[in-house]
Amino acid sequence: MVVEHHAGEATVTTTVQRWTGVEVRALRESKRMSIREFAAHLGVSERMISKWEAGGENIKPRPINQAALDTCLVRSDPDTKARFSHLTADSLVPAPQLGVHDVPIGESAIRHPRDGALMVKVEGNVFLSGPSNSPIWVPAFYIDVYPVSNAEYGRFVAATGHNPPTHWKDGNFPDAISGHPVVFVTWEDSTAYAEWAGKALPSAQEWEKASRGTRGSVYPWGDQPTPAKCNVRENGVGATTSVNTYQSGVSPYGVYDMCGNVWEWCATESRPGRHELKGGAWTSPFNRVTPSLFNDAAKSMCDDDTGFRCVTPAETLETLLGK
16 A cells, blocks of 8 residues: 655655554554544454554454555545654655655745744654654744844843843944844743744754754754854854854754754753753854754853744744734
8 A cells, every 4th residue: 555645845655565563553653542542443443453563563454454554544634644654664665755845944934923033834743853863743833044133132122121131231232243143041031032922932852853854864954064064162263153154054944053153942841940952052062062962951041152042833823924
């Protein structure tokens, strides 16, 4: 059986030659059903589903049940098929491309109506997360193409009266760094901006997916360790740079500065009072900016190499824009 599902311009083909307990379990988990729900959906007993899954690759359902599983998969929605493809990648017949096409900047970039920031859509699908490349499902969202700049943060300060970063002289940033990422902001400062803009800080998984894409690349630009593609210690810049400087280092979605320049606050709490940071900074050695690596800090931490960017659920923003 061959199933094709579409994501943008890409066609993803899933091929199951013969169902085993491995594929049965993957389909049930892809549909996010309990054993009871899945058994009722297929019209078989719960005991039979449990037997298939326990048997793994050593058990093969009867032809009539193979056909029921074929029908179940072919009638599934594209998101379910994408999850199934990733969960069964090793047991499927090779296909042109598993996963969902990463949409480059320009095809889905929009301006957020509140803060005017350019955002790009990251489709809802599975990506390979962390150093072990574990498949993780993340719903669709939009993410800021650039870290929040001094100019953008200045508009927030002017509109709300929020305290400016401590290094701004008389509460104003120098014109020379207006396009640089804002720094000396705590997690609470970053969250306050996000709430004012009608957005949120990204979860660590959202941030990582926007950086690496769906295919498990080590860096935003691929697998080659190339410090020249980002602002890190080895380059000797010694300060932040404009958020649009490193064009060759953008992610598959066209997102800038996902390695180096500034650490970025995430919504994910690592333990009480501490939150994850992603991406490394101009102060970081290159081996610390790999997007899959873990780092965290106290939410009160405020330093010259830490900033943030924002996200919003795709459905929320598209509804707001009448799309």
